[in-house]
Amino acid sequence: MHADSVPLDARPAVGAGQAVCSAGELRPGQMLPVLADGRDVVVIRTPDGGLHGLEDRCLHCGRRLSHGRLHVAVTATDVGRYEEEQGRFVIKCSGDGYEYDVATGTTLFDSARSVTRVAVREADGAIFVGAPAA
Amino acid sequence: MTAITVDPATSAAPRRGPVFIDTDVHERVDTTSLLPYLAPVWHKYITDYRWVPDRVLPYSQPTAGGLDRLDSLLPDGRPGGSDLGWLTSQLLDEYNVEYAILTGWLNASAFAEGWMEFKTALMSAVNDYQAEHWLEKEPRLCGSVHVNAWDTEGSVREIDRMAAHPGFVQVMLYVGDQPFGHPRYHPIFEAAARHGLVVGIHHSENSPVSMGFGRYFAEWHTLVPQVFMSQMGSLIFNGVFDKYPDLKVNMIEGGFSYVPHFMWHADQQYRQLRHEVPWVKRLPSQIIRDQIRFATQPIEEFTAEQLETLIGQMESDELVCFSTDYPHWDFDSPLEALPPDLNADLAQKIFYDNARALYQRLPAATRVATQGDRR
Amino acid sequence: MRQVICNAADLPAGEMLAANLGPMPIVVVRTEDGQLYGVLDKCLHMGGRLSKGRLQRAVDGRECGEYHEESGRFVLKCPWHGYEYDVRTGATLFDESRRLTTFAVREENGQIVAETNGRASA
Numbered sequence: 041m042h043a044d045s046v047p048l049d050a051r052p053a054v055g056a057g058q059a060v061c062s063a064g065e066l067r068p069g070q071m072l073p074v075l076a077d078g079r080d081v082v083v084i085r086t087p088d089g090g091l092h093g094l095e096d097r098c099l100h101c102g103r104r105l106s107h108g109r110l111h112v113a114v115t116a117t118d119v120g121r122y123e124e125e126q127g128r129f130v131i132k133c134s135g136d137g138y139e140y141d142v143a144t145g146t147t148l149f150d151s152a153r154s155v156t157r158v159a160v161r162e163a164d165g166a167i168f169v170g171a172p173a174a
Numbered sequence: 175m176t177a178i179t180v181d182p183a184t185s186a187a188p189r190r191g192p193v194f195i196d197t198d199v200h201e202r203v204d205t206t207s208l209l210p211y212l213a214p215v216w217h218k219y220i221t222d223y224r225w226v227p228d229r230v231l232p233y234s235q236p237t238a239g240g241l242d243r244l245d246s247l248l249p250d251g252r253p254g255g256s257d258l259g260w261l262t263s264q265l266l267d268e269y270n271v272e273y274a275i276l277t278g279w280l281n282a283s284a285f286a287e288g289w290m291e292f293k294t295a296l297m298s299a300v301n302d303y304q305a306e307h308w309l310e311k312e313p314r315l316c317g318s319v320h321v322n323a324w325d326t327e328g329s330v331r332e333i334d335r336m337a338a339h340p341g342f343v344q345v346m347l348y349v350g351d352q353p354f355g356h357p358r359y360h361p362i363f364e365a366a367a368r369h370g371l372v373v374g375i376h377h378s379e380n381s382p383v384s385m386g387f388g389r390y391f392a393e394w395h396t397l398v399p400q401v402f403m404s405q406m407g408s409l410i411f412n413g414v415f416d417k418y419p420d421l422k423v424n425m426i427e428g429g430f431s432y433v434p435h436f437m438w439h440a441d442q443q444y445r446q447l448r449h450e451v452p453w454v455k456r457l458p459s460q461i462i463r464d465q466i467r468f469a470t471q472p473i474e475e476f477t478a479e480q481l482e483t484l485i486g487q488m489e490s491d492e493l494v495c496f497s498t499d500y501p502h503w504d505f506d507s508p509l510e511a512l513p514p515d516l517n518a519d520l521a522q523k524i525f526y527d528n529a530r531a532l533y534q535r536l537p538a539a540t541r542v543a544t545q546g547d548r549r
Numbered sequence: 550m551r552q553v554i555c556n557a558a559d560l561p562a563g564e565m566l567a568a569n570l571g572p573m574p575i576v577v578v579r580t581e582d583g584q585l586y587g588v589l590d591k592c593l594h595m596g597g598r599l600s601k602g603r604l605q606r607a608v609d610g611r612e613c614g615e616y617h618e619e620s621g622r623f624v625l626k627c628p629w630h631g632y633e634y635d636v637r638t639g640a641t642l643f644d645e646s647r648r649l650t651t652f653a654v655r656e657e658n659g660q661i662v663a664e665t666n667g668r669a670s671a
Binding site: 121138139147148149150 | 355357360412413414417444445446447448449451452453457
């Protein structure tokens with residue numbers, strides 16, 4: 041699912057601990073913006089099936105991360121040698137291009153800067169958004 | 175209109191000003207003096223064919239003494255920096271210089287790339303001459319290994335050869351017109367870091383600014399920091415500092431007031447465009463604070479408040495090292511260049527501590543470095 | 550303070566002479582048109598000795614690319630960074646408010662005499 045395909049006013053709006061969609065609706069490589077208990081959250085299903093939740097707001101430009109791109113993280117050990125980091129995924133903001141590790145919420149350029157993680161879980165064939173993770 | 179000088183000689187006067195390390199002093203050698211250090215095959219190009227360094231700058235006369243401080247020209251007509259005794263009396267004995275780092279005059283990155291073999295040989299001759307006629311005659315002088323950057327293998331060979339001489343503290347590149355971050359040049363930085371030699375990158379005349387040289391010297395010279403920003407951006411974004419974490423670079427004669435601007439701007443590009451340069455692992459400002467230093471000359475007329483603010487914006491008072499650029503026309507005097515009411519700890523760092531920390535191969539301090547009389 | 554600097558013949562037109570007036574290093578100038586001037590022999594910027602610089606005609610330009618010598622106006626150009634001072638007023642050519650101390654210099658009985666100038670600016 042391309043995030044742009046979900047108009048903001050059509051976002052699921054749910055209370056704390058409520059299901060936001062069925063498990064099958066969020067396929068690998070997709071993101072879902074939700075309003076969970078009044079909070080903007082992006083639920084991410086990485087291509088390897090992992091499930092993550094982040095506050096849906098770029099630290100720098102304030103745009104919704106769910107409008108950005110979900111990519112494999114790219115690193116390098118020498119100039120010109122681009123290497124994908126298997127199993128590590130980032131959201132790249134649609135505005136300023138800031139990259140966030142989806143598992144930690146941390147920017148790739150500064151380990152001291154992170155968006156808040158939000159607990160998400162899959163149970164009974166549905167995806168639930170809970171309280172912010174510790 | 176010549177001056178009739180009735181100048182009471184001051185050679186016996188005590189040295190003046192703070193104890194300092196001078197990170198930019200130009201010794202000069204004429205090409206015929208290099209003949210004993212060149213293989214015979216090269217001699218005729220100097221003796222008969224009259225080789226002279228490339229000259230691309232459209233103006234060669236910045237001010238009253240040409241490139242040199244007028245009073246540094248030797249009575250016999252030789253350019254400033256040609257004579258050890260004259261340099262000693264005008265600089266080393268006039269002021270409280272603990273060490274002066276020689277930055278030379280002939281450097282192949284100030285020339286075009288062609289005829290690489292001759293230029294590589296010439297750099298070796300410059301280094302041998304420098305060791306014998308300057309470093310081994312005056313312990314306050316420290317050397318720079320000149321290399322022909324266009325010949326990477328030759329450069330590495332020369333660095334390895336000269337690193338065996340304890341008088342050399344730096345590898346010398348001139349800022350030139352080619353970005354040194356290109357992987358082609360990386361072995362030069364590797365070799366320097368391996369030997370604990372700083373890489374000094376010095377202002378040079380073959381560096382047009384972004385729209386060329388301009389119609390006037392004043393235009394071009396105002397924008398010299400632009401070239402240093404280009405070179406610094408190249409080194410950072412091509413991963414040189416990440417690849418060689420022990421490398422230290424001193425940016426010489428490019429000024430330093432542009433540094434906060436560069437840090438802010440480069441950091442913001444990195445935050446947004448890291449995906450393009452993933453080999454860069456730290457914010458550019460952090461790389462600068464870890465691995466790059468800046469020589470002061472040519473310094474602007476700062477108030478203490480302006481200079482302290484500028485240093486504060488760099489978020490480190492350890493980045494700037496004093497330099498005079500003797501014997502050139504825009505020589506900065508250690509008695510006058512820093513505002514007299516500058517914070518004393520900061521002055522001590524700029525005059526002494528920062529260069530001492532940067533140049534690891536300097537001999538141990540021979541005397542207690544204290545903030546001397548500023549006047 | 551008043552002091553004899555030299556014999557008049559020792560300072561031909563177009564030349565300058567470094568001297569001391571009491572504790573002060575001064576430079577005494579006889580311009581090409583024969584006028585005598587004296588200013589402090591220390592550049593306001595970095596302390597370069599002006600007597601080691603150049604005594605030249607002032608050059609002005611009204612438009613880009615125009616250079617003309619100003620008749621009767623002479624400048625001392627510092628041997629280091631090239632700051633230029635009008636020998637008559639001691640002022641830099643780029644900022645009238647920055648001035649060297651000036652001294653009265655005249656020829657008396659075949660000698661050149663310098664004197665501290667009551668009007669001198671600091």
